[in-house]
Amino acid sequence: MHHGTTITQFIAEEQRHAPGATGQFTALLNDIVTACKMISNQVNHGALIGALGSAGSENVQGETQKKLDVLSNQMFIQCTEWSGHVGALASEEMDEIYEIPKAYPRGRYLLTFDPLDGSSNIDVNVSVGTIFSILRMADTDGDATERDFLKAGTEQVAAGYALYGPSTMMVLTTGNGVNGFTLDQNIGEFILTHPNMTIPTDTAEFAINASNGRFWEAPVKRYVDECLVGKEGPRGKDFNMRWIASMVAEVHRILTRGGVFMYPMDSKMAEKGQGGKLRLLYEANPMSFVVEQAGGASITGKQRIMEMQPEGLHQRVPVILGSRNEVERLQGYHNEG
Ligand SMILES: O=P(O)(O)OC[C@H]1O[C@](O)(COP(=O)(O)O)[C@@H](O)[C@@H]1O
Ligand SMILES: [Mg+2]
Numbered sequence: 470m471h472h473g474t475t476i477t478q479f480i481a482e483e484q485r486h487a488p489g490a491t492g493q494f495t496a497l498l499n500d501i502v503t504a505c506k507m508i509s510n511q512v513n514h515g516a517l518i519g520a521l522g523s524a525g526s527e528n529v530q531g532e533t534q535k536k537l538d539v540l541s542n543q544m545f546i547q548c549t550e551w552s553g554h555v556g557a558l559a560s561e562e563m564d565e566i567y568e569i570p571k572a573y574p575r576g577r578y579l580l581t582f583d584p585l586d587g588s589s590n591i592d593v594n595v596s597v598g599t600i601f602s603i604l605r606m607a608d609t610d611g612d613a614t615e616r617d618f619l620k621a622g623t624e625q626v627a628a629g630y631a632l633y634g635p636s637t638m639m640v641l642t643t644g645n646g647v648n649g650f651t652l653d654q655n656i657g658e659f660i661l662t663h664p665n666m667t668i669p670t671d672t673a674e675f676a677i678n679a680s681n682g683r684f685w686e687a688p689v690k691r692y693v694d695e696c697l698v699g700k701e702g703p704r705g706k707d708f709n710m711r712w713i714a715s716m717v718a719e720v721h722r723i724l725t726r727g728g729v730f731m732y733p734m735d736s737k738m739a740e741k742g743q744g745g746k747l748r749l750l751y752e753a754n755p756m757s758f759v760v761e762q763a764g765g766a767s768i769t770g771k772q773r774i775m776e777m778q779p780e781g782l783h784q785r786v787p788v789i790l791g792s793r794n795e796v797e798r799l800q801g802y803h804n805e806g
């Protein structure tokens with residue numbers, strides 16, 4: 470595919486080679502593209518349309534919802550529920566699964582999404598994003614249930630994210646590598662600008678919220694300490710650090726120049742009986758699919774994230790992902806205990 474290809478052309482071309490393609494998948498991806506364009510527009514207008522600040526409500530995790538969390542969630546539903554390509558939706562911002570109203574035809578796919586990622590950055594005008602994942606429904610006759618969504622990451626048929634930054638981008642995988650598209654505001658279309666994105670296997674850049682340092686487990690403490698000691702230490706090289714507090718922006722940086730991103734388990738979360746910070750279905754699985762398809766790796770510290778059997782719609786897990794050799798080193802430190 471050459472530069473200048475639109476995302477619609479790209480998706481259609483990919484599906485032309487997919488055995489048994491019905492066009493439903495292509496159409497669903499295009500509905501998601503439309504939703505991200507609408508969210509990008511809202512995010513860009515921010516204070517001009519009163520879209521900043523809190524919505525005055527909480528999500529199932531007890532987090533205060535931002536207005537744009539709620540607005541983006543509504544736009545995703547609005548763009549995907551009517552078209553007959555999805556059987557049900559699940560979102561970080563909705564306690565239960567969203568069943569497609571009987572007025573609309575139902576489709577054979579399930580859609581999970583984090584409508585607005587990096588919510589703490591909205592009011593300070595730092596990059597935020599949207600994360601999504603598509604699964605296939607086993608039985609399309611009956612109504613979808615929560616159980617239908619509890620599939621391992623390896624069963625995803627597509628995943629990706631939109632990044633609302635200096636430019637708006639979409640990054641997508643359908644299991645044939647990873648491609649990035651930039652929104653041309655003049656024509657309102659995403660154009661292929663980053664074909665075949667791959668993550669360098671080595672890196673000298675790590676990302677973690679250091680304010681949680683005193684709660685980290687020994688393997689992560691050891692890893693970060695060694696990075697901070699730099700070339701005088703066992704790593705023999707200096708490391709740089711970044712923390713944007715928007716997972717989408719961190720992963721995009723890693724897809725662009727390598728790195729390792731960690732939101733590991735820690736004693737503070739363990740005390741609260743929390744399995745991690747980030748959500749398995751809406752954040753960890755889709756980002757792991759993208760990262761692995763770009764040649765990187767993604768683990769919890771105990772196992773490969775994509776092989777986890779989800780136990781609940783809003784399950785949270787530790788996440789360590791990025792440049793393969795660093796992730797494998799961290800896995801080694803965890804194995805040593
Ligand atoms: O506030 P912290 O501890 O830095 O956490 C930041 C992390 O939380 C998140 O904002 C969670 O996602 P949401 O904004 O979708 O809730 C991630 O994007 C980010 O990596
Ligand atoms: Mg998020």
Ligand SMILES: [Mg+2]
Pocket residue numbers: 538561583584585586587588
């Ligand atoms: Mg979110």
